[in-house]
Amino acid sequence: MGLSEHIVMRELDIPDIADFEVYRRHGGWEAYRYALTEKTPADIVQMVKESGLRGRGGAGFPTGIKWGFLPKGVYPRYLLCNCDESEPGTFNNHQIIDKNPHQLIEGVALSAYAIEANVAYIYMRGEFAAAARTLERAIAQAYAAGFLGKKILGTDFDLDIYVHRGAGAYICGEETALMESLEGKIGQPRLKPPFPAVAGLYGKPTIINNVETLANVPRIVEKGVAWYRSHGTEKSPGTKCFSLSGHVNRPGNYELPFGVPLRELIESPEYGGGMKGGRPVKIIIPGGASAPWLTAEHLDVPLDYESVAAAGSMLGSGAVIVLNDTVSAPHVAYKMDEFFKHESCGKCTPCREGTHWLVRVLHRMVEEGHATTADIDTLHSIYRQMAGNCFCLLGESAVMPIKSALQLFPHEFEALVKQSSHRNGHHIPLMAHR
Amino acid sequence: MTLLEIHQAEIEAIIARYASKRSAVLPLLYLAQDTYGYLTDDAIREVAAILALPATDVFEVVGFYTLFYNRPVGTWVLQVCDDVPCCYCGAEELIAALKQTLGISEDETTSDGMFTLQRVKCLAACDRAPVLQANLDYVYDVTPDRVQMLLNDLRARAAEARKRGVSGRFAEDYEFTRDGRLVQIERFSPYRPREFVIEPPAAPASPPSSVAPEADAGLDRSDTRKASPL
Ligand SMILES: Cc1cc2nc3c(=O)[nH]c(=O)nc-3n(C[C@H](O)[C@H](O)[C@H](O)COP(=O)(O)O)c2cc1C
Ligand code: SF4
Ligand code: FES
Numbered sequence: 149m150g151l152s153e154h155i156v157m158r159e160l161d162i163p164d165i166a167d168f169e170v171y172r173r174h175g176g177w178e179a180y181r182y183a184l185t186e187k188t189p190a191d192i193v194q195m196v197k198e199s200g201l202r203g204r205g206g207a208g209f210p211t212g213i214k215w216g217f218l219p220k221g222v223y224p225r226y227l228l229c230n231c232d233e234s235e236p237g238t239f240n241n242h243q244i245i246d247k248n249p250h251q252l253i254e255g256v257a258l259s260a261y262a263i264e265a266n267v268a269y270i271y272m273r274g275e276f277a278a279a280a281r282t283l284e285r286a287i288a289q290a291y292a293a294g295f296l297g298k299k300i301l302g303t304d305f306d307l308d309i310y311v312h313r314g315a316g317a318y319i320c321g322e323e324t325a326l327m328e329s330l331e332g333k334i335g336q337p338r339l340k341p342p343f344p345a346v347a348g349l350y351g352k353p354t355i356i357n358n359v360e361t362l363a364n365v366p367r368i369v370e371k372g373v374a375w376y377r378s379h380g381t382e383k384s385p386g387t388k389c390f391s392l393s394g395h396v397n398r399p400g401n402y403e404l405p406f407g408v409p410l411r412e413l414i415e416s417p418e419y420g421g422g423m424k425g426g427r428p429v430k431i432i433i434p435g436g437a438s439a440p441w442l443t444a445e446h447l448d449v450p451l452d453y454e455s456v457a458a459a460g461s462m463l464g465s466g467a468v469i470v471l472n473d474t475v476s477a478p479h480v481a482y483k484m485d486e487f488f489k490h491e492s493c494g495k496c497t498p499c500r501e502g503t504h505w506l507v508r509v510l511h512r513m514v515e516e517g518h519a520t521t522a523d524i525d526t527l528h529s530i531y532r533q534m535a536g537n538c539f540c541l542l543g544e545s546a547v548m549p550i551k552s553a554l555q556l557f558p559h560e561f562e563a564l565v566k567q568s569s570h571r572n573g574h575h576i577p578l579m580a581h582r
Numbered sequence: 583m584t585l586l587e588i589h590q591a592e593i594e595a596i597i598a599r600y601a602s603k604r605s606a607v608l609p610l611l612y613l614a615q616d617t618y619g620y621l622t623d624d625a626i627r628e629v630a631a632i633l634a635l636p637a638t639d640v641f642e643v644v645g646f647y648t649l650f651y652n653r654p655v656g657t658w659v660l661q662v663c664d665d666v667p668c669c670y671c672g673a674e675e676l677i678a679a680l681k682q683t684l685g686i687s688e689d690e691t692t693s694d695g696m697f698t699l700q701r702v703k704c705l706a707a708c709d710r711a712p713v714l715q716a717n718l719d720y721v722y723d724v725t726p727d728r729v730q731m732l733l734n735d736l737r738a739r740a741a742e743a744r745k746r747g748v749s750g751r752f753a754e755d756y757e758f759t760r761d762g763r764l765v766q767i768e769r770f771s772p773y774r775p776r777e778f779v780i781e782p783p784a785a786p787a788s789p790p791s792s793v794a795p796e797a798d799a800g801l802d803r804s805d806t807r808k809a810s811p812l
Contacts (some may be wrong), residue, residue, distance in 0.1 A: 169652050170740040175678065176605055224601075233706045234703070234704060234705040234706065235704065236665045236666050236667070236708070237666070237704070237708055238704075238706060238708075239706040239707055239708055239709060241706070242706045242707065267601075273706070274608075274647070274649040274718075275649070275661075275705055275706070275715060276706075276720055277718035277719075278718070278719065278720065286750055310599045310606075311601075312608070312609075313608065313609070313612070314608065314647070315611070315612070315647035315648070315649040315650055316647050316648030316649035316650075316702075317646065317648065318648055318703065331602060331604060331605055332602070332604035332605045332606065332608065332633075332635075332643070333604075333608035333639075333642055333643070334642055334647075335646065335647075350601050350602060378616070391673075391708070391709070392709070393667045393708035393709050393711070394667040394671070394708075395667075395670065395671075396668065397712075399708065399709035399711075399789075400709045401709070433666075467708075469666060469667050469708075471666075471667065471670060474670075475670055480666060483665065483666045484666055487665055487666070487703050487704070491701055491703065493646075572719070574737070
């Protein structure tokens with residue numbers, strides 16, 4: 149797929165595309181101007197529905213259908229753009245904004261017009277301070293050019309876009325926790341229903357979408373549904389910016405049509421360039437930390453929502469982490485669950501306590517070298533108590549690394565027990581802190 | 583002077599962005615932290631008073647979010663990502679090198695108050711491992727052999743900021759260009775006190791000798807990997 153076919157990461161090779169004038173010269177903001185002056189909001193919603201665009205934030209929910217959930221005639225409405233991007237392995241939102249902030253802003257503006265929102269917030273993780281600055285600058289340029297503000301382009305449409313920075317909390321990427329955070333509270337998820345489309349930010353109808361999702365919208369409006377659907381698969385149309393990382397020769401973001409085989413992403417000289425040092429693939433985590441693991445036998449799985457699910461995992465955020473045979477599966481599970489423990493918001497017991505105990509037991513086994521057979525049963529028992537019982541998907545996700553490791557590499561846990569058996573027989577301290 | 587006196591216009595502009603005043607709590611805490619260096623109890627109460635919130639609510643917020651510091655921290659807070667995949671791509675070696683060079687452990691500050699070292703979770707730059715943030719500025723591909731150069735560079739930026747009467751916390755406003763000049767970067771965030779934005783230096787400050795801009799391409803803060811086709 150040539151550069152010209154990129155939908156989201158279009159024109160990233162053009163110097164200074166982050167500048168308003170340059171973006172404009174390359175056809176930027178045209179889709180928005182066209183929509184405002186020639187199309188009704190309902191037309192745009194219909195177009196996005198027909199395009200089959202699916203949310204890139206993890207769940208793959210069809211965007212147009214989500215927009216259709218807004219209750220008729222209830223205002224104000226809000227549009228939120230989710231740029232919390234904190235899941236290990238995910239880094240495409242970051243690059244989209246750094247390189248081409250106007251495409252996102254145009255996408256946000258177009259989508260706000262479609263759902264009839266007059267205020268949109270872009271919620272960015274606190275660490276994206278520089279990217280927030282880039283966006284603020286681009287937004288100021290868009291105001292100056294009359295694309296944002298009051299009575300835009302002589303129409304009756306008013307729109308304000310604000311950047312709001314979080315302050316270090318992965319859970320704020322969960323849509324309702326994000327709303328709590330934006331309301332100035334600690335980021336703990338809300339009970340659903342009511343769903344955000346009905347009662348979201350400040351209790352008003354709210355649509356929340358990922359950065360990559362919204363960055364698709366200008367091209368759909370500009371080039372049309374048929375063109376868009378000519379990319380990707382029937383059920384997963386378009387392209388995906390895969391964030392490839394780990395032990396590959398060329399980690400980075402690669403925008404490819406849905407359905408490209410995992411092997412091509414990892415091995416093609418244009419993309420991953422194969423494994424570093426030619427070592428074998430051991431663990432593939434295809435959709436960010438929350439996705440069940442795959443192994444080398446899954447290299448021919450096509451990367452679209454349905455195929456990855458059929459292989460027993462999920463495409464999630466499209467963050468593909470590839471690890472070679474030098475890593476220990478229990479250690480990977482330990483590090484991943486340490487992430488979830490660190491980020492657990494503490495609202496519900498299965499997640500708060502479950503992640504805590506997973507990490508304590510794994511730390512003792514992996515880092516301190518004390519492992520017993522009973523520990524393996526304990527690990528199984530902890531994740532079983534968590535699965536299905538957590539308040540939000542963070543806790544459910546924390547089950548995946550340990551469950552995958554135990555299922556795919558049971559012998560590595562047994563080996564840990566064997567290695568430490570000579571130390572058994574005396575008191576094994578549980579680490580006292582962390 | 584109180585926070586409100588120093589930053590009245592900016593605080594009002596921030597509050598005006600939201601339908602509820604309370605939404606301004608994170609931006610105002612950033613403002614307070616940047617002004618005072620860290621969030622003292624008094625600073626937290628000040629933010630609560632501005633937003634007419636119970637102080638306990640704001641203390642709770644400060645405790646929840648990891649980027650708010652309620653203890654003194656160094657001029658530079660070095661946040662090194664030790665998550666998967668970084669931890670398998672050199673992060674542990676980087677942390678070891680930093681600990682050794684700085685003579686401190688995680689969550690400690692050097693005795694000169696210059697550096698605080700922290701381990702953090704994924705920074706969304708996994709393709710550039712090992713990666714760290716110095717006061718939220720990304721530094722990519724920091725292999726252990728570049729640690730000394732990084733620290734020298736950060737010290738020089740802090741010194742430049744101090745020379746201009748700016749609290750050391752704003753050292754991130756200064757950076758080295760590719761050809762080794764130390765310049766002030768444009769500030770474009772509503773969360774930063776505009777009072778601290780000062781005229782860029784008329785004559786370029788000379789780079790410290792340890793930064794060799796040509797020999798090594800220098801520390802990489804550019805936003806994408808050059809090899810990437812994107
Ligand atoms: C713990 C957790 C973290 C999440 N983090 C993010 C995130 O960083 N970015 C994101 O777009 N969606 C994230 N999501 C998904 C959002 O809740 C939401 O589904 C998404 O923003 C919807 O956008 P989309 O329809 O465009 O995918 C997260 C979900 C959970 C449960
Ligand atoms: S599952 Fe975890 S993150 Fe989600 S509400 Fe419960 S404690 Fe919070
Ligand atoms: S794991 Fe280190 S930046 Fe993502």
